[in-house]
Amino acid sequence: MAVLRLFACACLLGLLHQVRGTPFGRDTNKETSYEDLTAFDVILAENEAAGLDLFEGDIQDSADQIRNAIQCTGRMWPKGQDGLVKIPYNITDGFTDEDVPALHRAFHEYAHKTCVDFFPVTSEHLDAYVSLEKSTSGCSSKFGNMKDGGQSLSLSASCIRRYGSVVHELMHAVGFKHEQARPDRDDYVTIVWGNIRDGKDNNFDKESEPVISTLDLPYDYGSVMHYSRTAFSTNGQDTIVPKVPDAQIGQRDQMSDLDALKINTLYGCGRTVTGAPTGTGLDMSANFVHLRADLDTTISCAFASGWCGYTQDTADDFDWSLNVLGEATPSGNTGPDHDHSTGEKAHGHFAFIEASSPRRDGDVAGLLSPISTARGPHCLKFYYHMYGEETGSLNLLYMDARSGAKNQIWSKSGEQGDLWVEARVDIDAQTDFQVMFEGVRGSGYHGDIGIDDVELVAGTCGSIHHCDFDVDFCGFQQLASDDLDWVRNTGHTPSATTGPDRDHTTGSSGHYIYVEASSQDRSDLGTLVSPEIPASTSGYCVTFWYHMYGRDTGFLRMRTVDRTGSDRLEFELIGEQGDLWKRADVFINPATDFRLHFQDYIGCYAYSDIGLDDIEWRAGRCDIV
Numbered sequence: 001m002a003v004l005r006l007f008a009c010a011c012l013l014g015l016l017h018q019v020r021g022t023p024f025g026r027d028t029n030k031e032t033s034y035e036d037l038t039a040f041d042v043i044l045a046e047n048e049a050a051g052l053d054l055f056e057g058d059i060q061d062s063a064d065q066i067r068n069a070i071q072c073t074g075r076m077w078p079k080g081q082d083g084l085v086k087i088p089y090n091i092t093d094g095f096t097d098e099d100v101p102a103l104h105r106a107f108h109e110y111a112h113k114t115c116v117d118f119f120p121v122t123s124e125h126l127d128a129y130v131s132l133e134k135s136t137s138g139c140s141s142k143f144g145n146m147k148d149g150g151q152s153l154s155l156s157a158s159c160i161r162r163y164g165s166v167v168h169e170l171m172h173a174v175g176f177k178h179e180q181a182r183p184d185r186d187d188y189v190t191i192v193w194g195n196i197r198d199g200k201d202n203n204f205d206k207e208s209e210p211v212i213s214t215l216d217l218p219y220d221y222g223s224v225m226h227y228s229r230t231a232f233s234t235n236g237q238d239t240i241v242p243k244v245p246d247a248q249i250g251q252r253d254q255m256s257d258l259d260a261l262k263i264n265t266l267y268g269c270g271r272t273v274t275g276a277p278t279g280t281g282l283d284m285s286a287n288f289v290h291l292r293a294d295l296d297t298t299i300s301c302a303f304a305s306g307w308c309g310y311t312q313d314t315a316d317d318f319d320w321s322l323n324v325l326g327e328a329t330p331s332g333n334t335g336p337d338h339d340h341s342t343g344e345k346a347h348g349h350f351a352f353i354e355a356s357s358p359r360r361d362g363d364v365a366g367l368l369s370p371i372s373t374a375r376g377p378h379c380l381k382f383y384y385h386m387y388g389e390e391t392g393s394l395n396l397l398y399m400d401a402r403s404g405a406k407n408q409i410w411s412k413s414g415e416q417g418d419l420w421v422e423a424r425v426d427i428d429a430q431t432d433f434q435v436m437f438e439g440v441r442g443s444g445y446h447g448d449i450g451i452d453d454v455e456l457v458a459g460t461c462g463s464i465h466h467c468d469f470d471v472d473f474c475g476f477q478q479l480a481s482d483d484l485d486w487v488r489n490t491g492h493t494p495s496a497t498t499g500p501d502r503d504h505t506t507g508s509s510g511h512y513i514y515v516e517a518s519s520q521d522r523s524d525l526g527t528l529v530s531p532e533i534p535a536s537t538s539g540y541c542v543t544f545w546y547h548m549y550g551r552d553t554g555f556l557r558m559r560t561v562d563r564t565g566s567d568r569l570e571f572e573l574i575g576e577q578g579d580l581w582k583r584a585d586v587f588i589n590p591a592t593d594f595r596l597h598f599q600d601y602i603g604c605y606a607y608s609d610i611g612l613d614d615i616e617w618r619a620g621r622c623d624i625v
């Protein structure tokens with residue numbers, strides 16, 4: 001913290017140096033002319049004249065909708081291929097020929113100083129854009145990306161004339177609140193509560209989360225986002241007094257250098273995240289994200305985009321099929337109705353045998369894997385789905401690739417319920433081999449059998465630690481020092497537009513875990529701690545499935561905390577990832593015995609349920625074969 005303060009002071013001196021001799025700031029006498037007003041002065045005067053009662057004067061959300069500024073990561077704008085943050089805008093009718101150049105000047109300022117790229121909305125971006133509207137009185141903006149079509153940003157003539165006000169409102173839309181709401185502001189300014197008008201105290205609330213809302217950057221008196229000294233004053237006296245004597249607060253001309261740095265830091269451009277325990281970790285550049293789109297390599301196959309080199313046996317009676325994307329198997333009351341990998345019909349495929357006519361009792365379909373050159377102990381895992389009262393059998397055969405000799409190493413017969421079930425089979429190959437899935441049709445058409453997520457990994461099946469959360473927490477515990485808990489849930493979360501529909505393991509009646517975000521608890525972080533895991537010289541591969549759906553989705557982090565207290569951020573993912581389950585594989589290598597910490601940081605709103613399921617760890621790298 002001392003280091004941070006020093007940095008703050010150094011920066012501040014630089015800033016004051018810059019400021020001296022420029023016209024912004026406040027006169028020593030209280031006679032303020034329009035020319036002296038800061039961006040926020042003009043905005044507030046406008047909004048009060050218009051009788052608008054907005055959150056902190058000019059934000060179009062109610063206080064209970066906004067919990068914190070920058071950390072509402074679900075409200076960030078997406079980055080394009082070019083690494084720029086893309087914010088589409090529309091300049092609606094009503095702006096004059098003088099107004100429009102001021103708007104363009106502001107867009108240029110953002111383009112020049114930051115990685116934010118404001119560009120005219122096209123038909124592809126109608127789901128989220130800023131609708132600039134000319135108002136007769138009043139200036140305000142939504143906070144961050146509402147993902148709600150054209151979100152209004154309203155500007156009056158006075159605000160446009162005070163150019164800094166345009167920059168200010170745009171910065172709300174980018175994702176920032178006011179500078180003096182920072183959690184550390186009491187170190188830099190004194191709020192004079194007695195001078196604040198009745199009922200306006202809550203405009204001086206500060207934020208609670210220490211790390212993210214400051215982005216570890218110095219306090220900025222010169223921010224275009226700072227309130228002016230007399231904001232919401234009842235008597236013309238100061239409501240905010242800087243602790244640095246004579247510091248100018250508020251701004252009217254442009255975004256400050258620190259404003260630009262804040263934007264670039266929030267969006268992870270121009271500053272890299274270190275992964276230090278305090279991680280300001282809002283870098284979107286995926287430093288910590290190790291995602292595997294699918295398992296498609298040799299024997300491992302999620303059937304994400306086809307057969308992964310699997311072929312139909314030619315000596316059998318019929319063929320395996322892939323489901324049509326977006327559809328279940330053709331017959332009712334039998335077979336899987338969704339992909340196991342993603343939990344959704346609309347994403348990914350599974351393989352199945354169709355038991356309907358012309359199939360007859362005992363017909364066999366063989367599905368042959370590519371040839372594997374893996375040697376020694378391996379675990380072959382897969383999920384099968386055997387639902388229907390006339391279900392036959394599923395057999396797994398091991399085949400020596402050279403001699404063609406086959407032997408059955410696993411088998412299941414009869415109905416197992418309308419759910420996906422995991423199977424694990426040890427394989428200890430000394431020669432090249434293939435495996436064959438053999439589906440045997442039962443006594444009638446209610447006998448479709450599905451398979452999905454075939455995976456071959458090094459080591460015996462017994463060396464894989466897996467928690468599916470279907471029965472309990474498998475020894476995972478809540479971290480006592482935070483306030484939110486992970487809970488086990490089956491089916492949908494209570495909020496309809498966020499969270500998973502069902503668990504990942506079974507796709508049915510099993511359980512997954514999530515942090516309930518709709519509670520009144522204002523604490524933001526829920527941490528789940530694994531049992532202690534012994535250090536391994538070969539490190540560990542940790543695999544888990546996450547579901548991050550909901551417009552305000554916050555972040556999911558995985559850290560390792562070892563015996564020495566060393567705390568390392570190993571994985572981080574921010575914001576909505578789609579309404580499906582996705583897989584992460586993360587290689588970790590702590591020096592001493594350690595625990596995994598899974599953290600859900602809730603976004604700003606209720607719509608941010610993050611689901612987690614099928615956490616697995618095994619010694620070795622994350623290779624699949």
Ligand SMILES: *[C@@H]1O[C@H](CO)[C@@H](O)[C@H](O)[C@H]1NC(C)=O
Nearest residue numbers: 090091092093121126131150
């Ligand atoms: C953009 O603004 C124009 C002018 O007001 C309006 O006609 C048009 O419908 C707007 N486009 C969108 C996508 O909002």
Ligand SMILES: [Ca+2]
Nearest residue numbers: 302341348349
């Ligand atoms: Ca699949």
Ligand SMILES: [Ca+2]
Nearest residue numbers: 468503505511
């Ligand atoms: Ca589960």
Ligand SMILES: [Zn+2]
Nearest residue numbers: 058059168172
């Ligand atoms: Zn504002």
